[in-house]
Amino acid sequence: MTSTAPALAFDDVTCRFAGRDGGPAYTAVANATLTVGVGEFVSVVGPTGCGKSTLLNVAAGLLAPSSGTISAFGEKLVAADGVNRRAGYMFQADALMPWRTGIDNVIAGLDFRGVPRSEARQRGEEWLRRVGLAGFGDRYPHQMSGGMRKRLALAQTLILSPDILLMDEPFSALDVQTRQLMENELLALWAEDRKSVLFITHDLEEAIALSDRVIVLSAGPGTRPIGDFRIDLPRPRDVSEIRMTPAFLDLHRVIWAAMKEEVLKAYQAQKAA
Amino acid sequence: MKLRILQFTVLAVLIMLWHVSTKPGLLPNFYFEQDNRAAFFFGEPVKVFWVIVDWFTSFEIFPHLGVTLLETMLGFVIGSVGGLGIGLWLALSNTASAVMEPYIKGFNSMPRVVLAPIFAVWFGLGIWSKVALGVTLVFFVVFFNVYQGVREVSPTLLANARMLGASRGQLLRSIYLPSAMSWVFASLHNAVGLAFVGAVVGEYLGSSQGVGYLILQAEGTFDINTVFAGIIVLTAFALVLDAVVGMVERRLMTWQPRASETEKV
Numbered sequence: 361m362t363s364t365a366p367a368l369a370f371d372d373v374t375c376r377f378a379g380r381d382g383g384p385a386y387t388a389v390a391n392a393t394l395t396v397g398v399g400e401f402v403s404v405v406g407p408t409g410c411g412k413s414t415l416l417n418v419a420a421g422l423l424a425p426s427s428g429t430i431s432a433f434g435e436k437l438v439a440a441d442g443v444n445r446r447a448g449y450m451f452q453a454d455a456l457m458p459w460r461t462g463i464d465n466v467i468a469g470l471d472f473r474g475v476p477r478s479e480a481r482q483r484g485e486e487w488l489r490r491v492g493l494a495g496f497g498d499r500y501p502h503q504m505s506g507g508m509r510k511r512l513a514l515a516q517t518l519i520l521s522p523d524i525l526l527m528d529e530p531f532s533a534l535d536v537q538t539r540q541l542m543e544n545e546l547l548a549l550w551a552e553d554r555k556s557v558l559f560i561t562h563d564l565e566e567a568i569a570l571s572d573r574v575i576v577l578s579a580g581p582g583t584r585p586i587g588d589f590r591i592d593l594p595r596p597r598d599v600s601e602i603r604m605t606p607a608f609l610d611l612h613r614v615i616w617a618a619m620k621e622e623v624l625k626a627y628q629a630q631k632a633a
Numbered sequence: 634m635k636l637r638i639l640q641f642t643v644l645a646v647l648i649m650l651w652h653v654s655t656k657p658g659l660l661p662n663f664y665f666e667q668d669n670r671a672a673f674f675f676g677e678p679v680k681v682f683w684v685i686v687d688w689f690t691s692f693e694i695f696p697h698l699g700v701t702l703l704e705t706m707l708g709f710v711i712g713s714v715g716g717l718g719i720g721l722w723l724a725l726s727n728t729a730s731a732v733m734e735p736y737i738k739g740f741n742s743m744p745r746v747v748l749a750p751i752f753a754v755w756f757g758l759g760i761w762s763k764v765a766l767g768v769t770l771v772f773f774v775v776f777f778n779v780y781q782g783v784r785e786v787s788p789t790l791l792a793n794a795r796m797l798g799a800s801r802g803q804l805l806r807s808i809y810l811p812s813a814m815s816w817v818f819a820s821l822h823n824a825v826g827l828a829f830v831g832a833v834v835g836e837y838l839g840s841s842q843g844v845g846y847l848i849l850q851a852e853g854t855f856d857i858n859t860v861f862a863g864i865i866v867l868t869a870f871a872l873v874l875d876a877v878v879g880m881v882e883r884r885l886m887t888w889q890p891r892a893s894e895t896e897k898v
Contacts, residue, residue, distance in 0.1 A: 417792075420792075420796060422792050422795065422796070442795070443795050443796055445798070447796065448796065449792070449796040451789050451792070451793055453787075453789045454789070455787075455789045455790055455792070455793035456793075457790065457794075457807065457808070457811070458888055458889075459811040459812075459814075459888040460807075460888070461888075468794070468799075468807070469797035469798055471807075472794075472797055472798045472799045472800070472803050472807075473798055500887075500888045500890075502888075502889075502890035503890075517796075517797075520797065520798070
């Protein structure tokens with residue numbers, strides 16, 4: 361294990377799923393090779409249903425690839441050893457425990473690690489404050505709005521200070537205003553300690569606004585990276601303002617040109633199905 | 634409050650109907666040929682009431698009620714704990730559930746009340762044969778609900794807990810159990826009733842104590858008022874036990890969203 365090893369390295373990863381009722385196997389991801397450097401914010405964009413989440417589940421160690429390897433900080437992930445211990449995962453769907461109050465959800469990870477309750481609560485309160493939920497700790501998730509639940513999930517993941525953060529369209533269910541607020545907050549939190557991030561989205565604007573690098577995936581089945589674009593917009597950024605800058609629009613035009621064909625392909629495939 | 638009044642009105646009307654149609658000489662006979670026949674077959678609410686009062690004032694009912702309640706509680710507790718444990722085990726172990734599936738199905742479709750005579754032979758005429766019958770009835774209700782509850786745990790929730798570092802035991806405690814709990818409580822309301830059925834049917838088939846025994850004795854002498862008194866006492870206590878389960882449920886399930894819940898300012 362060296363300090364120069366990338367935070368995450370997919371090497372020729374293929375994921376095949378058995379078909380339903382003995383039907384043909386479905387290849388979600390084929391021969392994907394990509395890396396996320398230490399401290400790098402990488403977004404992966406691609407048309408809907410192209411296997412983005414599959415890629416992320418592989419990175420998390422929740423799913424073993426059919427072939428190929430995946431390593432985190434130079435260490436190979438083996439399915440038998442369980443999940444990627446250095447990763448934090450923010451899911452697209454709501455993943456909070458409805459039977460735990462806000463604070464108990466935030467400190468769940470500390471709880472699992474056996475951190476004493478008083479210390480865990482103290483750190484939990486601190487994180488609630490950082491995501492703007494101070495004073496909401498005793499509410500249950502169902503008593504919170506969608507945006508608040510996302511913040512809670514963010515605090516729940518970040519309190520463990522994972523070395524790499526995996527995010528699966530975490531803000532896709534939010535309205536535009538809340539979403540831009542959350543994106544800015546994410547960038548602010550990320551700027552504090554510059555952990556590696558692998559961010560999955562179908563929204564190209566979001567990807568460009570947030571990332572150091574944007575990777576474009578081909579349409580499924582057999583998704584693989586087909587484009588890799590460096591985003592050299594200055595930081596710190598404000599996601600709602602940066603969208604208006606010429607540099608942003610240029611990048612958007614270039615990347616969209618690469619993506620467009622794949623999006624159309626995916627659309628045709630879905631219409632045919 | 635208004636609802637309560639309406640509910641009691643229904644009860645009062647039913648009892649009034651019962652009273653006027655069974656009281657000898659109150660109404661002209663419209664079905665039976667003799668005046669006292671209706672009272673003979675259906676009892677009289679006033680007399681039933683006095684039987685109950687007499688039972689409680691003379692303390693005669695308490696040992697019987699105590700036995701029946703003890704049998705019910707034991708059957709309920711053993712059956713639900715067993716159902717919970719085995720339900721969790723089978724739901725979490727694919728091999729075990731695949732192997733056991735036909736047996737579980739078989740036992741469940743068997744009319745288990747027929748086991749009562751066997752239990753009487755195995756466990757004697759004391760309380761344990763009734764408890765055993767109650768357990769066989771309660772177990773499956775709880776078992777199937779736990780099994781279903783665990784199987785329907787959200788995969789995202791599980792994945793999230795795993796990513797947060799939960800071990801297998803911690804997954805069980807903080808994800809599977811709480812998530813199955815709402816299913817379990819739904820089944821516990823049924824289970825209380827079935828535990829009562831087990832106890833009373835068991836007492837019916839052979840016992841020297843219990844409310845079921847009292848009812849059986851009264852039946853032997855065509856004392857229909859006492860039979861009804863027994864039924865009413867049993868129903869009342871089944872309602873009480875159900876209310877207790879409901880109270881525990883509300884305490885443990887505070888996290889559940891209630892329909893149209895607004896906060897009082």
